[in-house]
Amino acid sequence: MSQKVCIIGGATTPFDYGATGFESIEGGAAECVKETQQDVPEFSLRDLDLMIYSHFSVHFGHQLAPEWIIHDHLGLVGLPHYRVENGGNTGGSALYAAALAVMSGHHNVVGVVGWETMDSVSQSQGSEFIAMASDIRYELMVGGIYPIYYAAMANKWMKDNKVTEEDVALIAAKNKNNAMDNPKAQWYRNDHKYITVDDVMNSRLISYPIKKLDCCLMSRGVAFLLVCSEDYAKKVNPDHYVTIDGVGLSSCTIRAGDRLNNPGWNERYGPGYPEMTEFAACRNSAEQAYKMADIKDPPKDIDFGEIHDAFSTSEAQIYKALGLANENTIAKFIRDERTSMYGDIPMNPGGGLLGYGHPVGATGIMSTIECYYQLAGMIPKKHLSKKTEVPDPQCGIVNSHAGTGTSISNFILRRK
Amino acid sequence: MMKSFLVTKNKDKFADPPKFNERKDYRPADVKETGLSFVGHEISEDRTVINQFLHYDQLYTIRHGWNSRFFIGLLDGKIMGTRCPKCGDSWVPVRTHCWNLNCKLQKTEWVEMPLTAKVHTWTIAGWSGRSSLKRLPIILVYASIGTSKVAMANELHGINPWDVEFGMPLKIVFKPKEQRVGAVIDFHFEPVDFWKPSPMNEEKQRIKDLVTPVYEWVKTLK
Numbered sequence: 160m161s162q163k164v165c166i167i168g169g170a171t172t173p174f175d176y177g178a179t180g181f182e183s184i185e186g187g188a189a190e191c192v193k194e195t196q197q198d199v200p201e202f203s204l205r206d207l208d209l210m211i212y213s214h215f216s217v218h219f220g221h222q223l224a225p226e227w228i229i230h231d232h233l234g235l236v237g238l239p240h241y242r243v244e245n246g247g248n249t250g251g252s253a254l255y256a257a258a259l260a261v262m263s264g265h266h267n268v269v270g271v272v273g274w275e276t277m278d279s280v281s282q283s284q285g286s287e288f289i290a291m292a293s294d295i296r297y298e299l300m301v302g303g304i305y306p307i308y309y310a311a312m313a314n315k316w317m318k319d320n321k322v323t324e325e326d327v328a329l330i331a332a333k334n335k336n337n338a339m340d341n342p343k344a345q346w347y348r349n350d351h352k353y354i355t356v357d358d359v360m361n362s363r364l365i366s367y368p369i370k371k372l373d374c375c376l377m378s379r380g381v382a383f384l385l386v387c388s389e390d391y392a393k394k395v396n397p398d399h400y401v402t403i404d405g406v407g408l409s410s411c412t413i414r415a416g417d418r419l420n421n422p423g424w425n426e427r428y429g430p431g432y433p434e435m436t437e438f439a440a441c442r443n444s445a446e447q448a449y450k451m452a453d454i455k456d457p458p459k460d461i462d463f464g465e466i467h468d469a470f471s472t473s474e475a476q477i478y479k480a481l482g483l484a485n486e487n488t489i490a491k492f493i494r495d496e497r498t499s500m501y502g503d504i505p506m507n508p509g510g511g512l513l514g515y516g517h518p519v520g521a522t523g524i525m526s527t528i529e530c531y532y533q534l535a536g537m538i539p540k541k542h543l544s545k546k547t548e549v550p551d552p553q554c555g556i557v558n559s560h561a562g563t564g565t566s567i568s569n570f571i572l573r574r575k
Numbered sequence: 576m577m578k579s580f581l582v583t584k585n586k587d588k589f590a591d592p593p594k595f596n597e598r599k600d601y602r603p604a605d606v607k608e609t610g611l612s613f614v615g616h617e618i619s620e621d622r623t624v625i626n627q628f629l630h631y632d633q634l635y636t637i638r639h640g641w642n643s644r645f646f647i648g649l650l651d652g653k654i655m656g657t658r659c660p661k662c663g664d665s666w667v668p669v670r671t672h673c674w675n676l677n678c679k680l681q682k683t684e685w686v687e688m689p690l691t692a693k694v695h696t697w698t699i700a701g702w703s704g705r706s707s708l709k710r711l712p713i714i715l716v717y718a719s720i721g722t723s724k725v726a727m728a729n730e731l732h733g734i735n736p737w738d739v740e741f742g743m744p745l746k747i748v749f750k751p752k753e754q755r756v757g758a759v760i761d762f763h764f765e766p767v768d769f770w771k772p773s774p775m776n777e778e779k780q781r782i783k784d785l786v787t788p789v790y791e792w793v794k795t796l797k
């Protein structure tokens with residue numbers, strides 16, 4: 160019964176904080192579907208047999224079950240629909256659900272709409288809302304916001320792996336500069352400048368070792384992705400479809416401090432892992448996806464990726480969790496700029512969360528769309544130049560990440 | 576009549592509800608539950624776009640249930656942990672059932688922890704949520720308390736931000752009794768009395784340079 164899962168199209172609204180031009184969520188979703196219809200004229204909304212909605216927090220949306228507004232607006236009454244919520248990994252989890260739906264053979268054409276409207280509240284209030292996904296009984300009001308928890312994890316990780324502030328600043332500059340080639344990216348639309356390692360090093364302290372330019376952006380944005388069976392892909396978009404060859408989803412503790420001595424991880428990976436430093440759920444879900452997609456040597460078999468760089472430090476930690484480098488090679492892996500557009504495994508050519516933006520429910524969908532564009536040869540059409548086009552890519556990885564590493568998914572996409 | 580009869584009947588079947596005989600309300604005078612209300616709007620010059628301001632103010636009741644002894648412990652100046660009688664693992668923050676799958680969700684027992692801890696990792700926050708801005712810079716540490724198998728986040732006071740170290744020994748200090756609210760903000764960490772900072776080095780200087788503007792910025796907050 161199990162059938163191959165494909166992606167045949169998708170689009171995002173511009174990501175921004177404040178006005179984007181598509182002020183309503185249902186209006187934004189409609190524009191994303193229309194852009195997809197222009198790319199795939201044979202696709203009709205009538206072909207959909209399931210809609211999955213990807214949205215993190217109704218605190219930002221001031222509306223319970225807001226997916227009902229979008230679904231109704233798209234004219235899809237009668238079609239089954241539900242919402243997936245899984246923190247920062249909401250988009251990845253929605254994609255996981257869509258992939259399973261098609262894989263099962265029960266559905267053939269699944270639309271995924273993701274969004275967040277984080278500019279409904281002030282930035283500092285927004286940070287506190289996100290912090291409510293920490294364990295508020297034990298963590299709210301002590302330090303209080305996610306960058307601080309990430310900084311505490313990264314500080315020890317960087318020392319254990321001999322990675323410096325300058326090393327991770329390279330990653331921050333890379334992603335924001337990649338975003339300068341992407342007209343929908345928030346960094347392009349607002350800050351609009353190329354930056355250097357020194358700019359990152361000199362930006363204001365958020366939480367040591369993380370500075371302002373090491374952090375992603377709070378955003379408003381909507382994204383739409385079209386997931387389907389191979390039969391349907393061959394029918395409506397035979398020249399520009401990609402296959403999802405591997406999927407993986409894993410979990411870790413809500414409080415980062417509870418990862419020490421955790422019997423669940425001791426059992427899988429032996430004592431002393433993941434410490435408070437490694438993203439075990441990333442390693443675990445990557446292993447699942449690699450096995451399914453027959454990836455034996457990740458840095459060789461994977462050509463590029465769109466990964467969850469909420470902080471430059473997390474991108475570095477993710478490299479290691481994905482098996483691209485180990486504790487002895489990670490610092491050199493970063494310094495050799497192997498993940499830049501000139502490197503052998505470019506990461507976040509679309510700008511990532513640091514450059515494109517991070518409207519939580521739309522983020523994992525955005526990463527998947529950028530990965531799809533690369534594999535389907537659509538970058539010259541979607542970006543401003545070929546500077547951010549990966550040369551002749553065959554295989555890409557999409558990574559979506561939640562909490563303090565509490566839920567993480569990985570997907571292997573291949574060109575068809 | 577029928578309805579109230581049924582309610583009484585159902586109540587007889589279950590355990591007695593707790594009788595709450597100590598109640599404190601320390602919310603600031605300006606915090607009021609007004610529910611949902613439209614409180615304003617703005618319209619663009621060309622009158623094509625409107626933003627509306629919706630105010631929503633809600634009091635939540637966090638029912639701590641089986642975790643309650645930890646939070647009541649804070650009011651009494653104690654750190655209460657839990658311990659599994661089967662495998663011996665213990666925790667702060669507490670678990671009411673063991674995390675070890677072999678223990679088959681064994682109910683744990685309460686243990687009072689010593690007021691000592693050890694730094695596992697740390698960071699210096701120069702930015703935070705709205706309610707914490709005036710306390711910046713904040714040293715946040717994850718520290719293991721007593722025999723706890725896990726680390727707990729809280730602030731470290733009584734030390735320059737650049738002097739914090741991995742593995743440093745800490746004591747737990749509670750706020751004066753009348754200021755406690757039964758939440759983790761009732762206590763913080765401080766270095767133990769015999770602890771002395773190591774000499775200035777390159778990293779400490781870097782941290783000092785990063786936090787200096789934070790001190791200046793906080794002075795400008797009203």
Ligand SMILES: [Zn+2]
Binds near residue numbers: 660662664675
């Ligand atoms: Zn046990």
